[in-house]
Amino acid sequence: MAEKKKPYGTEPPLESKELTKEELELKKALRDANKDHPCNATTTDDTVIRFIRGYCREKDPIKTTHERYKEMLDWRKEGKIDEDILKNPEDWKEYNKHYKHFIYGRDKLGRPVCYEQLGKLEPNDLVEFGMDKLEAGHVRFMEELTKLKWEISRQKKTLIYKHVHVIDLDGFGWKHMGSKFYGSIKKIMHIDSHYYPETLQKLFILNSSMTFRTLWAVVKGWVHPLTRERIVMLGYDKEYNLKQMLEFVDEDQIPEYLGGKNKEPMVGICHMKFDDIDYKTEPAVWKGDSEDPRAIYLRDHKPKEEDPEPKEQAPENEGTPEKGDENTAKDSKEQQKA
Numbered sequence: 250m251a252e253k254k255k256p257y258g259t260e261p262p263l264e265s266k267e268l269t270k271e272e273l274e275l276k277k278a279l280r281d282a283n284k285d286h287p288c289n290a291t292t293t294d295d296t297v298i299r300f301i302r303g304y305c306r307e308k309d310p311i312k313t314t315h316e317r318y319k320e321m322l323d324w325r326k327e328g329k330i331d332e333d334i335l336k337n338p339e340d341w342k343e344y345n346k347h348y349k350h351f352i353y354g355r356d357k358l359g360r361p362v363c364y365e366q367l368g369k370l371e372p373n374d375l376v377e378f379g380m381d382k383l384e385a386g387h388v389r390f391m392e393e394l395t396k397l398k399w400e401i402s403r404q405k406k407t408l409i410y411k412h413v414h415v416i417d418l419d420g421f422g423w424k425h426m427g428s429k430f431y432g433s434i435k436k437i438m439h440i441d442s443h444y445y446p447e448t449l450q451k452l453f454i455l456n457s458s459m460t461f462r463t464l465w466a467v468v469k470g471w472v473h474p475l476t477r478e479r480i481v482m483l484g485y486d487k488e489y490n491l492k493q494m495l496e497f498v499d500e501d502q503i504p505e506y507l508g509g510k511n512k513e514p515m516v517g518i519c520h521m522k523f524d525d526i527d528y529k530t531e532p533a534v535w536k537g538d539s540e541d542p543r544a545i546y547l548r549d550h551k552p553k554e555e556d557p558e559p560k561e562q563a564p565e566n567e568g569t570p571e572k573g574d575e576n577t578a579k580d581s582k583e584q585q586k587a
Contacts, residue, residue, distance in 0.1 A: 257497050258357025263450075265407045268298065275301050275311060279318050288322040291331050291543045293399055295410045303447030306475065321444045331543045333385075334392045336532035337519045340378070344386035345517030347371070347378050352394055353515050354502030359405055360450060361397055361412045362498055364515065368420030368456065372430040380433060387437050389518045391445050396523060396541070411450035413497055417507070418456040426464055438471050446473070451497055452480045455490050455507070 268276065276297050283289040300318045307313040325331060338344065349366035356362055375383060394412065402409045424430070441448075457465075462482075469477060483490045491508035503509025522528060525539035535544035 261407060262358050262360065262409050262411065264298075264302075264410050272298070272301050275314060278311075279315065282315060283319060283322055286319075286322050286326070287546070288325040288331065291546045292322070292325075293542055295399060295402065295408055296395070298408070299410055299445075299447040303473075303475070317443065317446070324444055328388075330388060330392070332532070333389050334396055334523075334543075335526065335534065338382065338385040338389050340382055341386060341389070341517075341519045343378060344382060345519075347374050348383065348386060348517070349515075350387075350390055350517060351515040352390075352397065352521065353504060353513070354498065354511055356413045356450070356498045356502070358409070359401055360409055361394060361401070362502060363394065363412055363414045364504065365414065365416045366419070367416055367425070367434075368418045368422075370425070370430070372424055372427060372433075375433050376429050380436065383433060384436060384440065386518055387440060391441070393518065393521050394448075395445065397521065399541075400523065411448055413450050414452045415494070415507075416452065416454045418454065418458065418461050421456070421458060421461050423460060426460065431464060431468060435468065435471055438468070442471075442473055442476070447475075449476055449479050452476070453490070453494055454480065454482050456485050457482050 276294070279297055279300070280289065297318070300314055300321070304310050304314045304317060347370070349364075349369050351364045352361050353364050354362045398410050398412070454461075465482075472480075481493060483493060487508055491503070494503060494507070494509075498509075501510045504511050504515060525536050525541055525544065526533050527536050535541065535547060537548075539545075
């Protein structure tokens with residue numbers, strides 16, 4: 250007889266399990282292979298573990314993991330992604346108006362819960378806003394989420410790198426079916442799957458219409474098979490949707506508009522503040538006691554202050570002429586006149 254599944258939240262997070270011998274060996278191999286890469290030093294162990302576990306079902310998991318991990322490091326170096334948590338992206342307030350994406354509450358295991366209101370996106374506005382700024386805003390969102398998980402792990406003394414995601418499709422229609430919309434979404438999905446793999450615990454898609462299901466038939470091929478297994482597609486029944494979510498998230502952590510009891514405002518990027526960052530300046534700076542690998546790397550590689558070059562001293566006879574020199578100059582001019 251099969252063992253009855255225990256309720257969600259009664260057992261430790263799945264990601265907190267100890268690494269196997271093979272995982273430990275691959276973790277060391279990834280670190281060693283990229284020991285001279287600056288972004289390897291600033292990458293936390295939980296990110297390395299995500300790559301190891303996220304690609305463990307590939308045909309050649311070791312080769313694929315090495316390739317994807319190196320690709321991520323290069324992307325971070327080229328885009329200076331390590332700095333993104335310290336600086337607000339261009340037009341971030343406008344980003345929050347266009348893209349309704351929030352980190353809001355915790356699930357029953359203390360993981361963050363994210364909400365995304367795709368039905369409120371206006372495709373033409375996204376194009377006008379600019380894909381580069383849209384990507385920059387999304388990367389900032391993922392950097393905030395990643396750092397939050399790292400801090401929760403330290404507080405709980407257990408590894409947490411996953412989150413629960415809720416996509417609300419209320420308002421989704423045919424205007425979202427064009428290339429303007431899903432072309433933008435595809436680029437964001439690429440960022441998530443390639444540079445932030447193995448972060449999703451569960452994805453609830455609420456208010457999914459036939460229009461969306463038609464689009465899903467196109468875009469699901471862009472989603473990793475492991476991720477597809479974690480998706481729950483739900484319709485317009487608010488009570489049923491809430492019941493499904495309550496298996497993972499307590500009612501006081503779910504926003505009121507979805508039937509929960511959380512009355513806190515939902516805010517976008519650049520509102521979350523971390524204790525080890527000083528926000529008095531723009532961009533912000535790491536505090537001296539921060540244990541974030543990015544802060545440690547900057548402290549360890551701080552440029553040495555060079556001694557100021559000595560000022561050149563004017564020769565003794567140069568500069569302001571003394572009284573005797575002035576008389577000599579007068580005599581010389583008088584001789585020339587004569």
